[in-house]
Amino acid sequence: MTPNLVYIVVIGVLFAAGVSMVLERSLTRVLMGMILLGNGVNLLILLGGKAGTPPIVGLGPDEEMADPLPQIMILTAIVITLGMTAFLLALAYRSWAVSGHDEVQDDVEDRRIMQLAERDEGSGTDDTDHTDVPAPAEVAPLPDREAAR
Incomplete structure (x- = not known):
């Protein structure tokens, strides 16, 4: 089966629209993007098969x-x-029921890490000074089982 140009264009449009919608913050748009990507994949797989009689033994020659x-x-x-x-x-639905909208918000910890990374990039040095990092706390040893009896 030779690929039809219309199929190829439709697959490209479905993939492009699906990927751009998946990258949105609204879960409704992410859902629509996943549906478009699924349909694009189905058409792409359809192009891989050869045309012919139905694959039922006895209806036609193999x-x-x-x-x-x-x-x-x-x-x-x-x-x-x-x-x-x-x-x-x-x-x-759960996001809408809890917060009243379906927008995915930024995580506070992600923002803090991004700000720390930007601060490190702006310093211009690769040597990091770890003097402000607290030392790990000492862990007390577990009590001996024999002494507990």
Whole structure:
């Protein structure tokens, strides 16, 4: 089967739109992006199979039979996409129920680490002074079992 230009363009558009939507902060857009990516993958797998008669033994000669593997892979991908859709819908609903919106917020610890990294990049030296790092606390030894009896 020779790939059709329309299929290739549609696959490219689905992948581009899906990736750009997955990178958004709204869980609803992430969900829509995952659905678009799943459909793009299904079309891409469909291009990998050869056209022919249905893959049922006895309906036609074996040489003209279509390859059943891409069809099986597409059915599996549909089930996986459905599971991911249900999971992301549950996450979006829970986020909306708890906070009133489905925006993913920055983590406070991530911001602190980013600020520390920017501060280290601005210093211009690779030597880090660890004098301000506290020493690990001394750990008391465990009591002896024989002495406890």
